[in-house]
Amino acid sequence: MLGAVKMEGHEHADWSGSGYYGETECYTSAGNMNSMSSYMSAPGMSGAGHMNAHYANPVGVNHSSMHCGGSQGPGAMVQAAVGMTGLGPSMSSMSPPPPYGSVPVMSPVYGQACGIRSREPKPYRRSYTHAKPPYSYISLITMAIQQSGSKMLTLNELYQWITDLFPFYRQNQQRWQNSIRHSLSFNDCFIKVPRLPDKPGKGSFWALHPDSGNMFENGCYLRRQKRFKSGRASGAGEKEGSEGGSVTTGSTRSDSPHSPSSTSPPADVKGTGVDPKARRGELLPPSPVRVPSPLAHTQHLFSHPPYHPPLLLHEAAHLRPDHYPPHYSFNHPFSINNLMSEPPPPRPEPAVQYGGYGCPVTGALVAAKSGLDPAHGDSSYYRGAYTRPVMNT
DNA sequence: GCTTGTTTATTTTGTT
DNA sequence: AACAAAATAAACAAGC
Numbered sequence A: 001m002l003g004a005v006k007m008e009g010h011e012h013a014d015w016s017g018s019g020y021y022g023e024t025e026c027y028t029s030a031g032n033m034n035s036m037s038s039y040m041s042a043p044g045m046s047g048a049g050h051m052n053a054h055y056a057n058p059v060g061v062n063h064s065s066m067h068c069g070g071s072q073g074p075g076a077m078v079q080a081a082v083g084m085t086g087l088g089p090s091m092s093s094m095s096p097p098p099p100y101g102s103v104p105v106m107s108p109v110y111g112q113a114c115g116i117r118s119r120e121p122k123p124y125r126r127s128y129t130h131a132k133p134p135y136s137y138i139s140l141i142t143m144a145i146q147q148s149g150s151k152m153l154t155l156n157e158l159y160q161w162i163t164d165l166f167p168f169y170r171q172n173q174q175r176w177q178n179s180i181r182h183s184l185s186f187n188d189c190f191i192k193v194p195r196l197p198d199k200p201g202k203g204s205f206w207a208l209h210p211d212s213g214n215m216f217e218n219g220c221y222l223r224r225q226k227r228f229k230s231g232r233a234s235g236a237g238e239k240e241g242s243e244g245g246s247v248t249t250g251s252t253r254s255d256s257p258h259s260p261s262s263t264s265p266p267a268d269v270k271g272t273g274v275d276p277k278a279r280r281g282e283l284l285p286p287s288p289v290r291v292p293s294p295l296a297h298t299q300h301l302f303s304h305p306p307y308h309p310p311l312l313l314h315e316a317a318h319l320r321p322d323h324y325p326p327h328y329s330f331n332h333p334f335s336i337n338n339l340m341s342e343p344p345p346p347r348p349e350p351a352v353q354y355g356g357y358g359c360p361v362t363g364a365l366v367a368a369k370s371g372l373d374p375a376h377g378d379s380s381y382y383r384g385a386y387t388r389p390v391m392n393t
Numbered sequence B: 001g002c003t004t005g006t007t008t009a010t011t012t013t014g015t016t
Numbered sequence C: 001a002a003c004a005a006a007a008t009a010a011a012c013a014a015g016c
Helices: A002-009 A017-021 A047-061 A069-087 A137-147 A155-165 A173-186 A276-281 A294-301 A360-370
Strands: A152-154 A190-193 A205-208
Touching: A137 A152, A137 A155, A137 A173, A137 A205, A152 A155, A155 A173, A173 A190
Parallel strands: none
Antiparallel strands: A152 A205, A190 A205
16 A cells, blocks of 8 residues: 555656656666666666766766766776766855756756757756655755755755755655654754744754764765764663764664664653753753854754864865864765855845756856856766765774 | 644665 | 665644
8 A cells, every 4th residue: 555655756767867868878888777776786886876877967067987887887987976076066155055056957958958968959858857856855954954054944944945956846745844854853963953032933943963964974865874873872871873973873763762672761862862852852942141143052052972163164175184073074075064065155035046956047156156167067966976885984 | 723843653775 | 685774654742
């Protein structure tokens, strides 16, 4: 029964090479690239490579080696992927959220946008706007929060951000929004920040756990290698996650806060756990006196585990890796941090921001800022997603 | 009443 | 195949 529903959920062949691009010739030289599973499982090549092939190519990243990855060997693919990362402006450098930069790429006419196919643009029956972005909900949430000026968003803002960026999510809203909420609640990497008294409204703010910064260190936004668990487990116990907020292994269920085996109350699930009310990491009401900014108080409250003051990424960019705080590896080419390597500008007005995948303006802006061709203004959107996941150590 | 948030259960998908 | 992460569904409570 559920199966049927599930199938419905996958009604969009999404990013499978053949599903949306009409043909696979361009992307499937590896031999097994014509299926979803090929995304990240092609032998010898990074999953990232695959994904990149699907996403980046169209983008106009124009790496000839890319669509022929299979034939040219893993090396070529990886190289292409890496090269791609360097192409576009960083996510953060774009005015609108990162994906916006990819706009030109995501354009429905994206077939043309794809440099590789420029010689004979073919009409694609289905556009990217219908394709499900290759990001997990956790990734989406993370990106949204990261790109926000205050580094925290309300649920509604999250919804807005996602729908603005990904037309795919303008449909079946109930479904994915429920998933978003579930992700927020379920994952320790997201923390709830109460609204300030002077900012009444519905819902709390959601922020990233300060130590969750390396969640996507492996560059794979589709699937984390390990789930982030707040370091401070209930009581003194923390059979796991003892690494203080690092991603830890663990079965979805057994580790889950709500795990049957878990006798500990949900209160500390996210590590903030002291106050029953602050279950699952909800922060205590901020102290207006001590913390001027919403984020500041967040940081303050989360400072038990070694909290590293956020570096402005553009600042971090000037640092050598050994200067980075332990949990912020900005230097990783596919790191989500790297993806959003600069403090994003304040969220633009919806009217401006909107434009889905195909807002040329954004691309132009990005290009203007980055000095790159708008056509390449996307890479940041995809570049990180498909690198071979690397185990965090 | 709607939105937000939590929790449980199940299924799907990717990795080892 | 086993395991783990993610997606999905749904029930429920609380707050606005």
